[in-house]
Each structure stands twice: as C-alpha cells, then as structure tokens.
Amino acid sequence: MPPVTSAIVPAQPPDVLTGIELDDPKAAAAGVPAVANSLKHVYGNSGLMRGTAAMLNLNQWEGFDCPSCAWPDPEDHRSAFEFCENGAKAIASETTKKKVTPAFFAQFSLHEIAKMSDYEMDQAGRITQPMVLRPGATHYEAIAWDDAFELIAKELNALASPDEAVFYTSGRATNEAAFLYQLFVRRYGTNNLPDCSNMCHESSGAALGMSVGIGKGTVTLKDLETAETILIIGQNPGTNHPRMLSSLQRAVEAGAEIIAINPMKEAGLTGFMHPQQVKGVLGMATPLAKQFMQVRANGDQALLKGIAKTLVEDGSIDRDFISTHTLGFADYEAHLRGLDWAELERVSGISRSEIEKAARQCARGSRKLITCWAMGLTQHKNAVATIQEVVNIHLLLGAIGRESAGLCPVRGHSNVQGDRTMGVFEKMPAWFHDNLDREFGFQSPRHHGYDTVAAIKAMHEGRAKVFYALGGNFLQATPDTEYTAEALRKCSLTVHICTKLNRSHVITGRTGLILPCLGRSERDVRDDGVLQFLTVENSMSVVHASHGKLDPASPHLLSEPQIIARTAAATLKGRSNVPWLEMGRDYDLIRDRIERVVPGFEDFNNRVRKPGGFYLPNNARDLKWDTATGKANFATHPISCVQPAADQLVLQTFRSHDQFNTTVYGLNDRYRGIGNERRVVFLNPQDMKKRGIGPLQPVDLTSEHAGQTRVARRFLAVPYDMPSGSAAAYFPEANVLVPIDSFADVSLTPTSKSVLIRVTASEG
Ligand SMILES: Nc1nc2c(c(=O)[nH]1)N[C@H]1C(S)=C(S)[C@@H](COP(=O)(O)OP(=O)(O)OC[C@H]3O[C@@H](n4cnc5c(=O)[nH]c(N)nc54)[C@H](O)[C@@H]3O)O[C@H]1N2
Numbered sequence: 223m224p225p226v227t228s229a230i231v232p233a234q235p236p237d238v239l240t241g242i243e244l245d246d247p248k249a250a251a252a253g254v255p256a257v258a259n260s261l262k263h264v265y266g267n268s269g270l271m272r273g274t275a276a277m278l279n280l281n282q283w284e285g286f287d288c289p290s291c292a293w294p295d296p297e298d299h300r301s302a303f304e305f306c307e308n309g310a311k312a313i314a315s316e317t318t319k320k321k322v323t324p325a326f327f328a329q330f331s332l333h334e335i336a337k338m339s340d341y342e343m344d345q346a347g348r349i350t351q352p353m354v355l356r357p358g359a360t361h362y363e364a365i366a367w368d369d370a371f372e373l374i375a376k377e378l379n380a381l382a383s384p385d386e387a388v389f390y391t392s393g394r395a396t397n398e399a400a401f402l403y404q405l406f407v408r409r410y411g412t413n414n415l416p417d418c419s420n421m422c423h424e425s426s427g428a429a430l431g432m433s434v435g436i437g438k439g440t441v442t443l444k445d446l447e448t449a450e451t452i453l454i455i456g457q458n459p460g461t462n463h464p465r466m467l468s469s470l471q472r473a474v475e476a477g478a479e480i481i482a483i484n485p486m487k488e489a490g491l492t493g494f495m496h497p498q499q500v501k502g503v504l505g506m507a508t509p510l511a512k513q514f515m516q517v518r519a520n521g522d523q524a525l526l527k528g529i530a531k532t533l534v535e536d537g538s539i540d541r542d543f544i545s546t547h548t549l550g551f552a553d554y555e556a557h558l559r560g561l562d563w564a565e566l567e568r569v570s571g572i573s574r575s576e577i578e579k580a581a582r583q584c585a586r587g588s589r590k591l592i593t594c595w596a597m598g599l600t601q602h603k604n605a606v607a608t609i610q611e612v613v614n615i616h617l618l619l620g621a622i623g624r625e626s627a628g629l630c631p632v633r634g635h636s637n638v639q640g641d642r643t644m645g646v647f648e649k650m651p652a653w654f655h656d657n658l659d660r661e662f663g664f665q666s667p668r669h670h671g672y673d674t675v676a677a678i679k680a681m682h683e684g685r686a687k688v689f690y691a692l693g694g695n696f697l698q699a700t701p702d703t704e705y706t707a708e709a710l711r712k713c714s715l716t717v718h719i720c721t722k723l724n725r726s727h728v729i730t731g732r733t734g735l736i737l738p739c740l741g742r743s744e745r746d747v748r749d750d751g752v753l754q755f756l757t758v759e760n761s762m763s764v765v766h767a768s769h770g771k772l773d774p775a776s777p778h779l780l781s782e783p784q785i786i787a788r789t790a791a792a793t794l795k796g797r798s799n800v801p802w803l804e805m806g807r808d809y810d811l812i813r814d815r816i817e818r819v820v821p822g823f824e825d826f827n828n829r830v831r832k833p834g835g836f837y838l839p840n841n842a843r844d845l846k847w848d849t850a851t852g853k854a855n856f857a858t859h860p861i862s863c864v865q866p867a868a869d870q871l872v873l874q875t876f877r878s879h880d881q882f883n884t885t886v887y888g889l890n891d892r893y894r895g896i897g898n899e900r901r902v903v904f905l906n907p908q909d910m911k912k913r914g915i916g917p918l919q920p921v922d923l924t925s926e927h928a929g930q931t932r933v934a935r936r937f938l939a940v941p942y943d944m945p946s947g948s949a950a951a952y953f954p955e956a957n958v959l960v961p962i963d964s965f966a967d968v969s970l971t972p973t974s975k976s977v978l979i980r981v982t983a984s985e986g
C-alpha cells in the first residue's frame with residue numbers, strides 16, 4: 223500500500239499564541255457591544271447588501287431558521303430583528319463573500335492548510351466545488367459530482383460488510399436530509415449512525431427516557447416565561463443560547479426567581495441588557511439569577527440530592543402526584559433521609575443553608591418549577607445519574623406535565639433534536655424499523671450500530687474503513703484528537719458534506735472527498751424553477767419550515783438531500799426500489815414518507831406550510847409515561863463525583879463567546895474578559911499560587927487516565943473566580959486531553975467536562 227499522505231499532516235492546530243488582552247469579566251450579557259459586534263461580523267464578512275438581506279430574513283415567518291442554536295422562536299410575534307449576536311456570527315460565517323475555490327486547493331498543499339488555525343480555516347470562505355484528494359496526493363483537485371458519487375459507490379460496495387462503513391451526522395442537517403440519510407444507510411445495510419448528539423445531550427436522552435419515557439424536554443416557551451422558579455444548571459446561555467435571555471427577562475419581570483448552578487459566574491446568568499430596549503441600550507441590566515451556587519466541578523448530583531432531601535424532610539412534596547404517577551418513591555425517600563449533610567456539602571462545595579434556601583424556593587407557590595441544563599451536566603461520568611436527580615426533584619413536586627413547569631434540556635445544534643426524530647441514531651427502537659420496513663418494502667438491519675466513540679475505535683482497529691459525514695467536524699469535535707486522527711487515516715475513504723473548510727478535511731483516509739452543499743440561508747431552486755424549503759425541529763419540539771433566501775455561494779453547490787439521494791442512487795443502483803432521485807428533487811415527497819414513518823407528522827406537508835409550524839406530541843407532557851414500568855420512575859443512585867488526586871485539577875472544556883463548536887469566528891471571549899487569545903486556561907488564584915504559577919504564565923496541561931498521559935502545551939494561565947480544584951479551557955484546542963476511554967455511564971458521552979489534569983510551567 224502506498225504511504226498515506228495525510229500521515230505527515232499535523233492533526234492539531236499550531237500552538238501559536240496570538241497576543242492576549244485581558245479585561246474584567248462582565249456581570250451582564252448583551253447590550254450595545256452585542257449589537258456592534260453583530261454588525262461588525264455580518265458586514266465585515268457578507269457586505270452591505272448580502273448582509274442586510276440575510277439579517278432581515280433570519281427567523282422570520284417566511285425566512286430561514288437560524289443555523290446556530292436550537293432555541294425556539296417566539297410563537298405570537300416576530301420583530302424585524304429576531305436574532306442574537308451569535309446567530310449573527312453564524313450567518314456572517316455562512317454568507318461570507320470569501321470563497322475556497324479549486325485555485326485555493328491548487329495553491330495550498332494539505333500540509334500548508336493544516337498549519338492554518340481553526341480561525342483561519344473559517345476565514346478562508348465557502349467551498350465552491352467538490353474536491354478529491356487522490357491516494358498519495360499532496361493537494362486536493364476538483365472532481366465532477368457524478369465521478370464523486372461513483373467513487374463513493376465503488377468504495378462502499380467493495381466493503382466486506384456494510385458494517386465497515388460509518389455515517390456521521392452533525393445537528394445542522396434538516397429533517398428531510400436526515401430522513402433520507404438514515405433511509406439510505408439502513409437500506410445500504412447498517413445502523414452505524416453516530417451523531418454529534420452522542421457527545422452532547424445523549425445523557426439527557428438516556429436519563430429522561432428511563433425516568434419519564436421520552437428523551438426530550440417537556441416545556442414550551444410560554445411555560446418558561448410564566449414559571450415561578452427557573453433552575454439553570456451547567457449552561458452558559460449568554461453565549462450559547464442568547465435569545466433565551468429575552469425569555470428569562472420576561473419571566474423575571476413576571477415574578478420568576480432564577481437559581482443558577484455553575485462553577486463560573488457567567489455573564490448571561492447574572493444580568494441581561496436587552497439590546498432592543500431603551501434600558502438595555504443605556505446599559506441598565508435586568509438582574510437574572512437571584513441565587514447563584516458556585517458548585518464544585520461535577521458536584522451537582524450531591525447538590526441536587528440536598529435539594530431533594532430538604533423537600534422530603536420539609537414534607538413539601540406532592541403525595542397525590544407521587545402515588546398516581548410514579549414508582550420507586552419509598553427507596554428514594556429512604557436514601558435521601560439517610561444522606562449526611564456534611565458529605566453533601568463537601569462534594570458539592572455548597573453550604574446546607576444555601577441548598578435549603580434553593581429547595582424552599584423550588585417548593586414555593588404553585589411549584590411552577592422549570593429546570594434548564596446543558597453540557598455542564600451531560601459531559602461527566604455520572605451525567606445520566608445526575609440528570610435523573612433533576613427529574614426526581616420534579617417528580618417530588620409534581621412539577622411536570624402541567625403549565626409553567628417541567629424539564630428543559632437546552633439543545634445545541636439548530637436541528638439536533640429533529641435529526642433524532644428522523645431516525646439518525648445507532649439504536650432506534652423496533653417500532654421505527656417496523657414502520658420504515660413497511661413503508662419502503664425491505665428488512666432494515668436490527669443489530670445496533672456504532673455510536674461516536676465506538677466508531678472511532680472501529681476505524682482505529684480496522685473494523686470500519688469508510689467514513690461519511692453529513693456535516694460537522696469529526697476530528698475536532700471528538701475526544702482524543704491524535705487517536706481519532708490515526709483512526710481516520712486508516713480509512714480507505716473519508717467523505718465530508720460541508721459548507722466551510724475545517725480540520726477534518728486535512729486528516730483523511732487514503733482518498734478524501736469534500737462535497738460542498740447549500741447553507742440554510744441559500745435559495746434552493748428546483749430544475750423547474752420551484753423554490754423549495756426544508757424543515758427543522760427546535761429544542762421545544764416545534765417543527766417549522768426554513769426558506770433559503772440568498773444566492774448560493776457557488777453555482778456548483780448541491781443541497782444536502784440531493785447529495786444524499788445521488789450517493790444512494792449510485793451506491794444501490796438496481797438493489798433498491800426507493801425513488802432516490804425523485805425524492806432528492808422534490809422534498810414534498812420526502813415529507814410524505816416521513817408522515818408515514820414517524821408519529822406526530824400527520825398532514826406534514828400542509829401543517830408545516832403554516833407560519834410557525836406545529837408542536838410534536840409529547841407524552842410526558844400529557845402525563846403518559848412510555849417507560850418500561852408505565853410510570854414515571856424515581857432513580858436512586860449513590861453519591862458519585864469525579865475524584866482528582868491531590869495535585870490534579872478537574873478541567874472542563876467549553877466554548878468561548880466567539881465560536882460555534884469547532885468553528886472559530888473570532889479570538890475574543892468578551893464576557894469572560896479575554897481578548898485575542900484562545901490558548902488560555904482559567905484557574906482558581908489559590909490553585910495557581912500553590913503551584914507557583916503567575917498570571918499569564920505559559921503552562922502545559924497533562925491529562926492522566928488509565929496509565930496514559932496526554933499533553934497540551936503552551937496555554938496562558940488566567941486567574942479566575944472559580945472553585946478551587948477546577949480548571950477550564952476552550953475546545954477544540956483542549957480536546958487532545960480528553961481520553962477516548964473516558965465516557966459517561968449508560969450514555970457513553972465523552973467526559974469533556976471532567977478531564978483530570980496536572981498544570982505545570984511550560985518548558986522553553
Ligand atoms: N454561540 C454558540 N452557541 C452555541 C454553541 C456554540 O459553540 N456557540 N454550541 C451549541 C451546542 S452544540 C451546544 S450543545 C450548546 C452548549 O451550551 P453550553 O452547555 O452552555 O456550553 P458550554 O460552553 O460547554 O458550557 C457549559 C457550561 O457548564 C458549566 N459547567 C461546566 N462543568 C460544570 C459542572 O460540573 N457543573 C455545573 N453545574 N456546571 C458546569 C460551564 O461553566 C459552562 O457555563 O450550545 C449551542 N449553542
């Protein structure tokens with residue numbers, strides 16, 4: 223076999239420091255700087271005309287869905303500016319006028335592209351044509367679409383088993399693309415459908431499924447705005463779901479109290495300056511969280527148990543709800559009564575009186591409690607148990623399945639929830655397979671496929687040889703960058719359907735393909751001139767249309783459904799009677815099939831054409847429990863927490879204000895006071911002193927797991943208000959430290975928020 227070219231290409235971004243500028247962390251989010259920053263990004267990238275057209279269509283009834291986070295749009299009104307600063311950055315990045323053309327790839331070798339930072343890769347612009355990296359080549363070259371599909375077909379059909387192929391999905395893919403994709407993959411013969419959810423809210427899905435029978439949240443936007451108490455745990459809404467702040471402001475103005483639980487005092491938790499209200503523009507913030515609990519890293523389960531213990535011992539529980547709807551209360555109650563407060567205080571780092579205060583707030587009034595959470599809960603070893611503890615509290619109070627109360631896992635990618643609804647999951651339930659088989663007249667494989675971690679291992683061990691990605695940036699999003707890079711390099715073929723250049727494009731199999739697609743914002747015109755739309759599902763289970771409005775970045779782009787349909791037609795040829803090309807041409811035909819396979823999509827084509835779309839049914843919300851027991855289940859788990867050695871810290875890998883996952887829009891993290899640098903590690907000042915580390919000193923981070931060490935060099939130490947024993951750095955730079963073998967119980971989500979590290983002064 224000839225040497226694989228990309229073996230010489232570095233898998234990590236260069237560790238150059240960009241010149242840090244420090245400022246004070248902010249106590250409130252948004253305001254005028256947010257507006258100024260939105261405009262800078264949009265007009266800087268897209269120009270005045272394209273930029274204005276983009277922003278005026280964003281999240282409008284007849285416009286396109288914001289490709290950034292999954293936060294829902296208001297149901298009863300839309301302002302002319304229905305977006306946030308970070309939605310604006312996402313749009314600026316997609317609608318940029320800069321292009322990555324075949325000339326770019328002729329100019330820069332793979333090795334030279336790999337030397338660019340993630341920020342520089344995003345800045346390079348939109349990819350305009352399909353490109354191929356031939357075996358042994360140093361440069362990508364242009365390839366015709368048909369030739370690309372034939373190449374994929376040849377590789378897929380040469381495999382000894384369909385299970386030797388892996389089909390990844392990132393959560394930006396629309397419902398139609400996702401449905402067609404999983405149909406192709408299953409018709410081809412495998413359930414190897416890992417997705418970004420495996421690294422994201424998988425723990426929420428697993429916990430909610432066991433406890434209340436549905437892996438989704440149970441509240442609407444109106445519920446949130448009329449709640450009495452809102453718990454926000456392990457989430458940084460000011461950066462990652464900025465439009466949530468408008469809802470929180472409304473809730474607070476209507477009398478709600480917010481309790482935030484987080485090791486970091488994130489600006490969006492403490493205050494909000496509404497950029498479209500006079501008060502906000504004048505810099506007057508609405509205070510948000512009334513109580514802030516600065517929990518130890520991964521101390522949440524103990525803290526939540528303390529809340530539950532208080533509720534039980536105070537007798538402020540809903541006995542009617544518990545006896546009618548739940549199982550397992552007696553065991554849970556006995557467990558809570560037996561817990562020792564000293565232990566709960568030690569593990570959580572929060573005093574008994576603070577915990578009791580929070581519990582009594584949750585139990586106040588008519589117990590309209592909503593709990594919101596994100597990656598601060600899901601990416602730990604005990605994530606599933608911790609999220610079940612959240613559910614336990616709601617079951618104790620009967621705070622689920624009624625107005626203004628319920629569970630709110632706040633989703634990440636704009637259609638990550640919809641992709642799961644469409645069947646992108648390595649282990650869909652039997653009823654889904656039955657429906658699919660009946661509708662398309664075949665027998666889909668029933669054995670489970672690989673999730674993300676299993677897929678990486680399979681490629682590494684030579685059990686999987688073709689990697690195909692519907693969006694995303696697999697190399698940079700997954701744990702253990704070097705290990706994952708080796709896994710991808712061992713493949714015979716790697717394929718990326720994408721919009722922008724990213725690092726996964728330089729770490730390839732023997733052959734590499736880049737298939738550029740239309741973005742959300744772009745017009746999708748059929749050969750007969752009909753303008754098509756696509757659909758998405760937001761974090762609160764509303765399915766609605768998204769209409770692309772702008773000129774495509776290049777005339778050579780295809781839509782995601784077209785790319786998938788043509789991949790399927792080329793690969794399966796006479797082997798399937800599914801009308802792939804017709805479905806790829808007319809999305810109404812895909813929606814007709816979704817209607818017949820997925821419950822809740824009755825009359826899909828008509829209902830989704832109504833402005834605002836429709837809600838999917840949610841049994842837990844209706845107090846119907848699709849669990850193994852037919853009831854909502856209390857889960858009783860022993861106290862657990864990550865256990866660092868005396869000189870170790872618990873590192874969380876999180877997002878700056880200027881990135882969307884692996885896409886780096888800029889080098890600032892404004893709310894945390896960081897300017898022009900990403901290689902920073904936030905540390906507790908005492909922990910720094912103990913190690914003799916001064917402010918802005920370059921340090922090396924060494925992670926230790928199961929006898930193996932992994933090192934990330936040259937991060938600048940930034941003293942920060944956070945509990946002793948914890949540390950924080952940005953992903954993807956810190957992903958090299960996340961061990962492939964460290965993942966959550968049950969959900970198998972990599973433990974990106976509890977990496978055990980040692981911090982030492984950089985050598986040289
Ligand atoms: N602009 C922008 N928007 C985004 C994204 C983006 O990258 N940029 N990403 C999207 C995606 S895919 C997702 S999943 C979401 C992510 O949204 P978030 O979950 O808000 O993202 P993270 O930056 O990972 O932040 C995790 C938060 O949890 C806290 N935390 C860490 N460890 C613990 C812990 O042990 N306990 C508690 N209580 N808190 C902890 C951190 O301090 C931080 O505030 O955002 C989505 N929206």
Ligand SMILES: Nc1nc2c(c(=O)[nH]1)N[C@H]1C(S)=C(S)[C@@H](COP(=O)(O)OP(=O)(O)OC[C@H]3O[C@@H](n4cnc5c(=O)[nH]c(N)nc54)[C@H](O)[C@@H]3O)O[C@H]1N2
Nearest residue numbers: 392422693694695699719720721722724875883884953974
């Ligand atoms: N250490 C650490 N690792 C993490 C996390 C963490 O908190 N810490 N978070 C995890 C989470 S929550 C998630 S969701 C994953 C995210 O993992 P992914 O979803 O794989 O990564 P993204 O960065 O969102 O993908 C960005 C790429 O998507 C492509 N893209 C953008 N728009 C489109 C489009 O419309 N269509 C197509 N086909 N492609 C498009 C672009 O080429 C871009 O480079 O990362 C996970 N990894």
Ligand SMILES: [Mo]
Nearest residue numbers: 422423634635
């Ligand atoms: Mo995510």
